[in-house]
Amino acid sequence: MYDKRLPDYRKLISTNRPASSAKSKENKPKWKGIVGESYSPEEFENYCCSLQWTGWRPSFIVLHNTGNPTLASRPNGYTSEHIPNLVHYYRDQMRWSSGPHLFIDDRQIWVFTPLTLSGVHSPSWNALAFGVEMLGDYDAESFDSGRGLEVQKKAIAACATLSSVLGIDCDTMRLHREDPRTTHACPGKNVHKSDFIQSVKDLLVERNAGGDDAPENKH
Numbered sequence: 001m002y003d004k005r006l007p008d009y010r011k012l013i014s015t016n017r018p019a020s021s022a023k024s025k026e027n028k029p030k031w032k033g034i035v036g037e038s039y040s041p042e043e044f045e046n047y048c049c050s051l052q053w054t055g056w057r058p059s060f061i062v063l064h065n066t067g068n069p070t071l072a073s074r075p076n077g078y079t080s081e082h083i084p085n086l087v088h089y090y091r092d093q094m095r096w097s098s099g100p101h102l103f104i105d106d107r108q109i110w111v112f113t114p115l116t117l118s119g120v121h122s123p124s125w126n127a128l129a130f131g132v133e134m135l136g137d138y139d140a141e142s143f144d145s146g147r148g149l150e151v152q153k154k155a156i157a158a159c160a161t162l163s164s165v166l167g168i169d170c171d172t173m174r175l176h177r178e179d180p181r182t183t184h185a186c187p188g189k190n191v192h193k194s195d196f197i198q199s200v201k202d203l204l205v206e207r208n209a210g211g212d213d214a215p216e217n218k219h
């Protein structure tokens, strides 16, 4: 969730901004650019396998929900027309160097901030973690049925891919609201961390269970 009324992100930017940047005329960090492409879970897996994390290498995942927009306000999920608006928000309004890495809706996985660069999404953990945004307000909208369930499935698939490609332990996943430096209740209460992590683990087992390696499946 992002909310420009809340000051925690701004504090982070002001304390983390390099001195040289702080003195610049524009007083705003250099925008890192975006990918702006959408992928099915399978395509996302292939895409991540093509990347090399030679510079920034994250060690865990932070899960978010967008809050606003809600699922209801995006009946078709995100479209390519929404992406420039997100850039405008993070780059021009918030004046951040980047945003979250992924925006996941009920249809696809959008890569926003390049996965090989740090993003801006959770004050304490930007340097350490991927930021994964799920479209929806899961205080009010269902996460276990309908479109919310589709978002959940794609988020589970994306987190499984990021975990396996980078060797991230699923149990290290955190929710934005666990960040001591945020006041955001993000994601909403309908997102249960332990259930989500277990689903990621289950999917990884399922993906890795080749027929020849699982003789018990023959029965």
Ligand SMILES: [Zn+2]
Residues within 6 Å of the ligand: 001, 002, 063, 064, 065, 121, 176, 177, 184, 186, 187
């Ligand atoms: Zn959040």
